[in-house]
Amino acid sequence: MRLDEKTSAHQRHDDCCSGKARTQHNGHTHAHEHDHEDHNHGSDGDASILKSRWMLWTSLLILGIFLVLTYIARIQLPRFAEIGLMLVAYFLAGNKTVALAFRKAGRGDFFNEFTLMTIATFGAFYIGEFSEGVAVMIFYEIGELFQDIAVNKSKRSIKALLDIRPDTVTVLRNDKPQQTAPENVRIGEKILVRPGEKVALDGTMHSVSGIFNTAALTGEPKPQVIAQNETVLAGMISTEKSVEIEVNALFRDSKLSRILEMVQEASARKAPTQLLISRLARIYTPVVFLLSLLIILAPALFVAPYDFDQWLYRGMVFLVIACPCALTVSIPLGYFGGIGLASRNGILVKGANFLDIITRIDTVVSDKTGTLTKGVFKVQKVETSVDEARFVRMAASLESHSTHPVARAVVEYAGDVELTKPAEVEEIAGHGLKGLIDGKPVLAGNTRLLDKYSVDYPPELAAIVETIVVVAIDNMYAGHFLIADQVKDDAAKAVSDLKGLGISTIMLSGDKDAVVAKVARDLGIDKSYGGLLPEDKVKIVQQLKNQGKRIAFVGDGVNDAPVIALADAGIAMGALGSDATIETADIVIQNDQPSRIASAVKIGKITKSVVYQNISLAFAVKIAVMALGAGGVATLWEAVFADVGVALLAILNAYRIQGRQI
Structure with a gap:
């Protein structure tokens, strides 16, 4: 199912309010309902969307004209004219909501916001408050319209990816x-x-x-x-x-x-906060209906004289303000915004739940080669006692017969130099190459190669940390190449940024201890371990988890897939990383920049903060106005403005995520 075919905001509200279960299968999300009902738009296409919006704005115009005539021009319309105008406006704005409410009621689903709005407006009509009933429905629909616009806006960064693939x-x-x-x-x-x-x-x-x-x-x-x-x-x-x-x-x-x-699967994975709100909604909505019923009927037992219409009105106010719109849309919208912001920064987050998880990590464990380094060997230095141009030409000519990355680094260093075809080339496994160039025997490899052929070389070569290619010409030591993997340009910044967030750093690598320790020192990494096999990395991460550490592991190679799966948050380098690692990871850094790890943490924290702000705002305002409504202080007008106002404030707050700079 493509992102642009997913259910509308109204369907997501419905799932939250009614507690409908959702399952994920092969990357698709299926609602456990017999039909996918689209409230304002979706299956009928753009024509249906325009028609629904035209009907909504027409109903608002009718209500506006009526209010101007009644309250500003002080023109008293005949009762039948007032009722006729209001019923037309009500039908234009709320026909789909009412139809959905009855259809769901027919399936035994009474506790949803469609039923809530229908009962509240019918109650207002019963006591003769037609304009207030119409206003409740119109402003509810306007709130839904703004929510849909905000949801579509927040999806844009993600959906833009779908336009990347050409059709031909x-x-x-x-x-x-x-x-x-x-x-x-x-x-x-x-x-x-x-x-x-x-x-x-x-x-x-x-x-x-x-x-x-x-x-x-x-x-x-x-x-x-x-x-x-x-x-x-x-x-x-x-x-x-x-x-x-x-x-x-x-x-x-x-x-x-x-x-x-x-990306398409990401929106189906809900964060714990979303799941909690969904579980609360299953209890919240029936309780709201029960409390509203008690507000209407309970006073008959102890209030005299009891006026049914008065208490019915209070119950309707309570129902309207209790509608959980702000919660059921602004929370997933907040996470959508976070995923979209991450996407704009070259970070693929595979689900809202991982935005929550990344905020709780206290330790980042990283691979070295391909993650903090470029994974490309380069000649760093050449030392020779003979003519350097001749030395490089002869070494590169011999090394051109090897496919080893170190040998390729020497050939690349030679550049456009015309190489000589060597004779009698022989590869000595684990040592290097030997051959004849310009009639002279040439050796190129490690120090063990020179030991094998009894060629003396400076003893200080054994203390060099970097990889070296030692070259002997005519059975005499001629010099060596210092070769090292290049550290990524932003690797030091990545470590510094993580420390600024209070996160400790550990590096694991299969490279030799001396090389790993040097890279760790240069980057300011807290701890490092070298000479590790894949199972050793798994063992170390498991030990850290046993100590109560919350781990994010960052890697790129196929051998990193097991430890990425074990970590609380698995992060893969996506541009050059192995397919297995990318599939296993929870978060993918698409541009291979390690500094984006800290960016992912910051985006997670921003998203979580906005979501919690929306929850607090919604509950605080709703509890206050529900109390005023039950006490007869708040009217339906105040209830609907408070409900729509809170929803819009929550939407705008969530929308701020999209504009953040990381």
Whole structure:
């Protein structure tokens, strides 16, 4: 079920008021009702929406004209004319609400806001207060209209993702471009993406290079240069030239498609606060009806003379102000706003419940490679006793015969240098390479390789923390490359921001202890553990949980999936992270920036604060006005303005989330 096909705000109200159970199956949400009733809009399309709004504004105009004639112009209309005008206005505004109330009553569902509003307005008509009864219905519908507008507005950041996937793609078949649906493209086929077009499927760059706008996936406007054989993801936009991409995943399996499915599922996962309000509503609504009935009938036992119409009016006021609109919409709207704000900041939160969970964590445990570092090895320093250009050329020529990431770092460092094809190349497992270049034997690898061939080298090399590639030329030590994984630009900021939120940091890695400890010191991380297997990471996180710590684990590799599943909040790096890790995680950082972890925590806290403010506001005002109504001080006019006013204030407060800057 797509986001734009989900039930309206009125249906969500109905679920809360009536306590209808909802289940989730294969990412779809199903109400346990025989039909999905749409109050003001939805299944009938845009025409139905416009018709409903036209009828509502027409009824408001009729009421407005009547009030002006009666209270300002002091014109006394005949009773039949007043009743006729009010009934027309009532029908235009409330026909769907009344129809829903009777339909639900026929199924034994009496305790919902549709029935509540219908009884309150019918009661007003019974005692002759036609204009007040119509006003109750009109302002109730106006409140619902504003709620729907706010809900749709808060969804916009999320729903915008649905527009990322193009409907057609240009596939090259027999060297001829053909237009087809992305679902029809097979793995291994090449697609053509022209300037300004969106990439429809995941693949690898077949052209020499391309420049892409990745903002839809990462939230970052900075263009990204992608070279030949590098990964291109669906949703990216080619900005400068036509490029060819070889498809490596079906349309339904692309990373973007899975992200969109997660986004759609997110709105179905309710936060504990929402679930609590839903449970309270099952008790609250019947109690409100009972109290209203007692207000009407109980005074007959001890008040003399007893005026039924007077106490009926008080009961109707009590019913109107008791309507739980502000709670049942503003709370989920607050969480929708939080999910939307996160989406705008490149953070995919898979459910409202995770916005709550992230606010309670006190420890962030992180992987190193690919999470706090770029996962790309780079030559940091070259030391040699011979001509450096010759040294780099000979080492890179030999290393070009290896697929190891460290070897590729040396070749990349050589750049455009013309490499020499070595002879008699041999790979010594766990040590490195040897071969003949320019007729001279060359060794490139670790210090164990030089030990194997009895080549002397400076003893201080053993104390170097970084990865090194030692090179010997003509059986003599010639120099070495210092190679290290690069720390991400915002990694230090990420750690600092988390500490500012009172959250401690721990780093776990399979890399050697010395390297892990150095990265931890450089970033200011509280504790670090190196040389770990995946099961060791699980064991450490479990120990922390046993100590009462509330853990968020951040990782990107497939080996991180088990520990992400174990953590209270699992966070995955989404741009380069493994599919298993992204599927397992509760929160996905789409642009791979670790500083967004603290942003996720801040968004969760903002959302929770707004939701609690709305709950407090709604209960405080409603309790006060219900007491005034029962005592005969408040009228139906005051009740309806208080109800709609509280709902609108709560909506505006929730809507503030969308405008926040993180």
